[in-house]
Amino acid sequence: xxxxxxxxxxxxxxxxxxxPVALAQHxxxxxxxRAGPPPAEERVEVPxxxxxDGIFPCTSCHASLKVNRVxxxxxxxxxxxxxxxDEQHRWCLDCHDPDNRDWLxxxxxxxxxxxxxxxxxxxxxxEKLRDWRAGVHGRRTGEWNGHKGYLxxxxxxxxHQPRFRAVTPxxxxxxxxxxx
Amino acid sequence: MDPEKRPPPVSRRQxxxxxxxxxxxxxxxxxxxxxxRELSRERLAALLEDLEKDYTKRFGTAVVxxxxxPIEGVTFAYALDLSRCIGCRRCVYACVEENxxxxxxxxxxxxxxxxxxxxxxxxxxxxxxYQPAEVPEEGHFYVPVACQQCRNAPCTKVCPTGxxxxxxxxxxxxxxxxxxxxRYCMAACPxxxxxxxxxxxxxxxxxxxxxxxxxxxxxxxxxxxxxxxFCIQRVRAGRYPACVEVCPVGARKFGNxxxxxxxxxxxxxxxxxxxxxxxxxxxxxxxxxxxT
Amino acid sequence: MSIVxxxxxxxxxxxxxxRRGNAAYWAWLAFLAVLIVSGALAFxxxxxxxLVVTAMRDQVSWGFYIGNFTxxxxxxxxxxxLVIPAYIYDWKPIREIxxxxxxxxxxxxxxxxxxxxxxxxxxxRFWHLIPGLGHLNFPRSILAWDVLVLNIYFAINxxxxxxxxxxxxxxxHYDTRIVVPLVLLSIPMAVGIHTVTAFLFNGLAARPYWNSxxxxxxxxxxxxxxxxxxxxxxxxxxxxxxxxxxxxEAISKIAELMAYALFLNLFLHGAEAFKEYYSDTQxxxxxxxxxxxxxxxxxxxxxxxxxxxxxxxxxxxxxxPAGRRHWVTLNLGxxxxxxxxxxxKGMGLIIPGLTPDALGEIYEYVPSLTELRxxxxxxxxxxxxxxxxxxxxxxxxxxxxxxxxDTGEAH
Numbered sequence: 065x066x067x068x069x070x071x072x073x074x075x076x077x078x079x080x081x082x083x084p085v086a087l088a089q090h091x092x093x094x095x096x097x098r099a100g101p102p103p104a105e106e107r108v109e110v111p112x113x114x115x116x117d118g119i120f121p122c123t124s125c126h127a128s129l130k131v132n133r134v135x136x137x138x139x140x141x142x143x144x145x146x147x148x149x150d151e152q153h154r155w156c157l158d159c160h161d162p163d164n165r166d167w168l169x170x171x172x173x174x175x176x177x178x179x180x181x182x183x184x185x186x187x188x189x190x191e192k193l194r195d196w197r198a199g200v201h202g203r204r205t206g207e208w209n210g211h212k213g214y215l216x217x218x219x220x221x222x223x224h225q226p227r228f229r230a231v232t233p234x235x236x237x238x239x240x241x242x243x244x
Numbered sequence: 245m246d247p248e249k250r251p252p253p254v255s256r257r258q259x260x261x262x263x264x265x266x267x268x269x270x271x272x273x274x275x276x277x278x279x280x281r282e283l284s285r286e287r288l289a290a291l292l293e294d295l296e297k298d299y300t301k302r303f304g305t306a307v308v309x310x311x312x313x314p315i316e317g318v319t320f321a322y323a324l325d326l327s328r329c330i331g332c333r334r335c336v337y338a339c340v341e342e343n344x345x346x347x348x349x350x351x352x353x354x355x356x357x358x359x360x361x362x363x364x365x366x367x368x369x370x371x372x373x374y375q376p377a378e379v380p381e382e383g384h385f386y387v388p389v390a391c392q393q394c395r396n397a398p399c400t401k402v403c404p405t406g407x408x409x410x411x412x413x414x415x416x417x418x419x420x421x422x423x424x425x426x427r428y429c430m431a432a433c434p435x436x437x438x439x440x441x442x443x444x445x446x447x448x449x450x451x452x453x454x455x456x457x458x459x460x461x462x463x464x465x466x467x468x469x470x471x472x473x474f475c476i477q478r479v480r481a482g483r484y485p486a487c488v489e490v491c492p493v494g495a496r497k498f499g500n501x502x503x504x505x506x507x508x509x510x511x512x513x514x515x516x517x518x519x520x521x522x523x524x525x526x527x528x529x530x531x532x533x534x535x536t
Numbered sequence: 537m538s539i540v541x542x543x544x545x546x547x548x549x550x551x552x553x554x555r556r557g558n559a560a561y562w563a564w565l566a567f568l569a570v571l572i573v574s575g576a577l578a579f580x581x582x583x584x585x586x587l588v589v590t591a592m593r594d595q596v597s598w599g600f601y602i603g604n605f606t607x608x609x610x611x612x613x614x615x616x617x618l619v620i621p622a623y624i625y626d627w628k629p630i631r632e633i634x635x636x637x638x639x640x641x642x643x644x645x646x647x648x649x650x651x652x653x654x655x656x657x658x659x660x661r662f663w664h665l666i667p668g669l670g671h672l673n674f675p676r677s678i679l680a681w682d683v684l685v686l687n688i689y690f691a692i693n694x695x696x697x698x699x700x701x702x703x704x705x706x707x708x709h710y711d712t713r714i715v716v717p718l719v720l721l722s723i724p725m726a727v728g729i730h731t732v733t734a735f736l737f738n739g740l741a742a743r744p745y746w747n748s749x750x751x752x753x754x755x756x757x758x759x760x761x762x763x764x765x766x767x768x769x770x771x772x773x774x775x776x777x778x779x780x781x782x783x784x785e786a787i788s789k790i791a792e793l794m795a796y797a798l799f800l801n802l803f804l805h806g807a808e809a810f811k812e813y814y815s816d817t818q819x820x821x822x823x824x825x826x827x828x829x830x831x832x833x834x835x836x837x838x839x840x841x842x843x844x845x846x847x848x849x850x851x852x853x854x855x856x857p858a859g860r861r862h863w864v865t866l867n868l869g870x871x872x873x874x875x876x877x878x879x880x881k882g883m884g885l886i887i888p889g890l891t892p893d894a895l896g897e898i899y900e901y902v903p904s905l906t907e908l909r910x911x912x913x914x915x916x917x918x919x920x921x922x923x924x925x926x927x928x929x930x931x932x933x934x935x936x937x938x939x940x941x942d943t944g945e946a947h
Contacts, residue, residue: 195510195535198507198510198514199497199507199510200497200507200510200511200514200515200535201494201535202494203489203491203492203493203494204484204488204489204494204496204497204498204507205484205489206484207482207483207484208479208482208483208484208498208499208500208506209315209318209482209500209503210482220492220493220494228330228493230330230378230379230380231330231332231378231379231492232332232377232378232379233331233332233333233374233375233376233378233379234332234333234334234336234337235333235375236333236372236373236374236375237336237350237352237355237372237373238350239373
């Protein structure tokens, strides 16, 4: 019996030594997606982001302020912003980059400019992003066989309160009547 | 949008010039091919020039009547996202402005049906006259209906004079100068998409859209049928229909069915798509879908 | 040829005949003239302002005019009820009077064409429907078929009737080589005109109330009651006011044929009602609107049940032989048949077919005064033409209006 155990151990040692050699014959797994800016052909041309007047660049104030990453209701500034966008779990710095307020950031930490905020929205709303790239989500302007106009998500959806408000409908049609 | 004040009544001179144009049209058409569909391009161009003069005189502003032909390799189709439409009716009025529809009597090519979520798409439960303070209303969804541009159109089948037909790019059009106003096509349409000019149409002068197409939005006479033409004057020039552009929630999609990269192909291939009254086999090119 | 040279005398003689009449005749003509003038004025208003002066709207785009058109096509087709016994079975009692069925067909088709003219939005463009001048979308459009068959049937009846009468005026028998083939053709044509008219409605998938195979046979059944109803009353009037003779046998036989047609009409309506109520699909909506109304929309319900009562009573009156023979029940039956079929074909066909409309909306259509006036005017034109034709035809068939070869004068 002891002889068998020794033989098994020897085989295991040989096998583990040989394994890297054997594995080296198969192709290595694909590398993880690069961090950094998306390739140029993925960038969608949009009108400028709908900033409130005078609010941008954010670093004009924030460059000199200390970064406070503690989740809290804001007191000194931006108190007018009411967050109703997964406010149970998210707050400002989950989207706005803490170190450079002129940028947004993805969950990976990768920075995205406001002009590409759709990448940020698309993290959670992936299907909407795919539909938007195809031109199926969102308002369509431009030419059906030429330049197609895209808008940023933020042009229609307020990122802090994205739900559309109800609107007043235009007048109902006139009922038919044999008036004459 | 409230109808504007009526334009001033037609003067004798205006009437005479319209009558002269009509007579010229009669002679032009009586002495040769009659329907606009049968005219050669030269004769059509001449006829459209007369029309332009007539409209310009009538409305006191330069009106263009184009004869833009269909683009090769194009079949238009439309898709409407039922999960997005909020029933605001901005499409209805954008269409009225773009296509020179009569304000009094009121003609509207798009009819938005207010539906009950509990009842689903059931026309007997629909209400086009909803007027709440705000839309969308709780428990309601909205289905705008206009011409479905059917591939197996019942309307073109029944027209006794051949005044309505399907163009090569898929748009069902009407020759307003050939239609006799029998309204058989209106009886045949399962979607209530065709509308009749029961009286002389009135278009306020300052709301006239002067960029017209002879088969589309040029001002129509009394006693003929009209309907949505997918904004033929726009789409043949590469633009989107007015309703697509004005929709504030992006519920309306339009494009070339034969282009695999168009939005419309994406919708048909990736979304749950339905058509109205499918069992009637009209094969509409107007699809409804649920984007969410 | 002398026959041709007699034509001016025929015309002059006819003019003399129509100017001769008793007070009742002139009162009748005056009444018709009033209706025609009123109708013409109403139509002028309609042409100037547009069809908005009617009660038709996008939701119910066909109404009173098309309803009357449909009914009158049936009346025209009913000439065949006389033609078959007369020419196929060569039954003398009806052979003597078949010409009046043909004249009725001519007047009825004339009224049909007028109703189409007043209904279209551009009467100035009616020539678009004439093949050769315009463009007729034949064979795809059933309306194009209808234009053709109605005019062919009109021509056949017109040629046969005028030929027979003019030959009789000249004291000669009609030419069987002309008349017999045309008359034989008129039989399938009569069935044809009303079948094509039924197909107009039947072929529309958009209107489930109409999109039923039973429509063509049902149209024919109601046509074969309503036309003879008018004729039977006419024959009794002629008997009363002229030396016109018609055997009681003929009247009774026509009434008997009407009884069978009435039965078929009731049976086919019943079959339709069964299918709608038993299958109980959403399409029942239209039949329900007719018989019991939808919600507070109940305008047509009284008419529906009146029509049922009228048709049923007419059938019962006529199926009993005694009912056909007694002049009171005979005439009551005729009036009931006419009224019942008129309501059925007009209100009972057109309006429920379009209400609720394609998008489920209910617009309760009731003809406007202008529509009633125009329709009355069209009926008056038809009745006037029929009266004037009879004024000439009856004397001819009695031998009272004939060309005298000796004196060269007609009297």
